[in-house]
Amino acid sequence: SSEIGSDGMLKAAAGVDTSMPMTSFSSLEDVFEQHIPEKERTQVMRVLYGKGRGALEVADDVVELADANNFQVKLESMVNLTAQEEMRAPRVVRIAVVQNSIALPTTDPISEQYQALVDKIEKMIDAAGMMGVNVLALQEAWPMPFAFCTREKHRWMEFAESAESGPSTQFLKHKAKQYNMVIINPILERDEAHQDRIWNTAVVIGNNGNYIGKHRKNHIPRVGDFNEATYYLEGDTGHPVFETVYGKIAVNICYGRHHPLNWMAFAMNGAEIIFNPSATVGELSEPMWPIEARNAAIANTVFVAANNRVGTEVFPNEFTSADGKKAHKDFGHFYGSSYVAAPDASRSSSLSRLRDGILAVDIDLNLIRQVRDRWMFQNTARYEMYAQLLNQYIRHDFKPELVRDPALDDARLPSSTAAIPLSTCTADYCTAK
Ligand SMILES: NC(=O)NCCC(=O)O
Numbered sequence: 001s002s003e004i005g006s007d008g009m010l011k012a013a014a015g016v017d018t019s020m021p022m023t024s025f026s027s028l029e030d031v032f033e034q035h036i037p038e039k040e041r042t043q044v045m046r047v048l049y050g051k052g053r054g055a056l057e058v059a060d061d062v063v064e065l066a067d068a069n070n071f072q073v074k075l076e077s078m079v080n081l082t083a084q085e086e087m088r089a090p091r092v093v094r095i096a097v098v099q100n101s102i103a104l105p106t107t108d109p110i111s112e113q114y115q116a117l118v119d120k121i122e123k124m125i126d127a128a129g130m131m132g133v134n135v136l137a138l139q140e141a142w143p144m145p146f147a148f149c150t151r152e153k154h155r156w157m158e159f160a161e162s163a164e165s166g167p168s169t170q171f172l173k174h175k176a177k178q179y180n181m182v183i184i185n186p187i188l189e190r191d192e193a194h195q196d197r198i199w200n201t202a203v204v205i206g207n208n209g210n211y212i213g214k215h216r217k218n219h220i221p222r223v224g225d226f227n228e229a230t231y232y233l234e235g236d237t238g239h240p241v242f243e244t245v246y247g248k249i250a251v252n253i254c255y256g257r258h259h260p261l262n263w264m265a266f267a268m269n270g271a272e273i274i275f276n277p278s279a280t281v282g283e284l285s286e287p288m289w290p291i292e293a294r295n296a297a298i299a300n301t302v303f304v305a306a307n308n309r310v311g312t313e314v315f316p317n318e319f320t321s322a323d324g325k326k327a328h329k330d331f332g333h334f335y336g337s338s339y340v341a342a343p344d345a346s347r348s349s350s351l352s353r354l355r356d357g358i359l360a361v362d363i364d365l366n367l368i369r370q371v372r373d374r375w376m377f378q379n380t381a382r383y384e385m386y387a388q389l390l391n392q393y394i395r396h397d398f399k400p401e402l403v404r405d406p407a408l409d410d411a412r413l414p415s416s417t418a419a420i421p422l423s424t425c426t427a428d429y430c431t432a433k
Helices: 028-035 038-049 060-068 110-130 167-179 254-258 260-268 289-300 366-375 383-393
Strands: 072-077 092-099 135-137 182-191 197-205 211-216 242-244 247-251 273-278 303-308 314-319 328-330 339-341 357-364
Touching: 028 038, 060 072, 060 110, 092 110, 092 273, 092 303, 110 167, 110 357, 135 247, 135 273, 167 182, 167 197, 182 211, 182 247, 182 273, 197 247, 211 242, 254 260, 254 273, 254 289, 260 273, 260 289, 273 289, 289 303, 289 339, 303 357, 339 357, 357 366
Parallel strands: 072 357, 092 135, 135 182, 247 273, 273 303
Antiparallel strands: 092 357, 182 197, 197 211, 242 247, 303 339, 314 328
């Protein structure tokens, strides 16, 4: 367990070797590959990664483009997870996610930082286009540093732009048309029609280079340095699903991945693939990352593609996190590790924890119905029961359904209420006999 050291910092939890810095390994798979003998590794991978995926060869010109611009490219197939059907043709889609670091220091002029990111991303989109990607998702707030930790308004607000007609939507409309690709464009949105309100938004651009729609982040973090609520509030667009030529897609932006009902709502509206563009750091969330998107894919019987920033972004002025840590100038390490999860509990490998990258995965959307028919989560769910509870829960006079062990109130027993100092609850349901 953690405790405060003499320097006022949290000491590492017992058993954590702090001599191994956050950036000392590129992916868990690399560690497995290097340190687990092959025979055992097959079983470890089966348990941790499901039925699997096959690596596909990336064409030479894509590898050259990636090497010249220092990003990783991975191409995998999960199509073999899906059985051939007699009544339906396969619905194979190549989806991809991008993860990237910022391109220039945060002290450089805003327009130069923005343009350098556009230039970097354009090469990665070109690689995706050359690979024939159908649906591509960029990371959360991709055209800017993740400056929300600073709580400063000056400068960072200048990155905000119109979802419908801002520069990044214009740029990506052009790329979408060029490659016949659906592109998800997560940005800081300035809504000029509503007196300059600011939102964290994902714009969905159709394969004809057309604007389809937008979704605004539903859940805004209030944890660690993620001071996003200083800039924008909870989104007002609900759980839209965008029907595209390549399938029905939805976007659950970053912190929304901690909310199972948020995922469920997108699935209930018919999503087949839910993208999760994120920005999160190792110290805060890395143990959650490999589980959450994967669990969402399993629980809702959909595909999920989660991508995360990479690298460390340093800001000019110090800020604090209200957690007793000394003032600092960076969030810590954004650990990348983007991956795709399938409804049958299989997952792709990860992109690096350290490098820019693009991961493309072939999936067959027919798997969704096949897994639903097999596991029947949607049939066995008790929606009416949950709806009833939620309806009660949102009332201010809600009383939890708590069944109290009568022995707790039996003073003759050693473990009666009187003997338990924690039992300080004075609410009716605690004191009622
Ligand atoms: N961008 C964002 O919502 N980050 C919050 C941290 C997390 O959810 O891991």
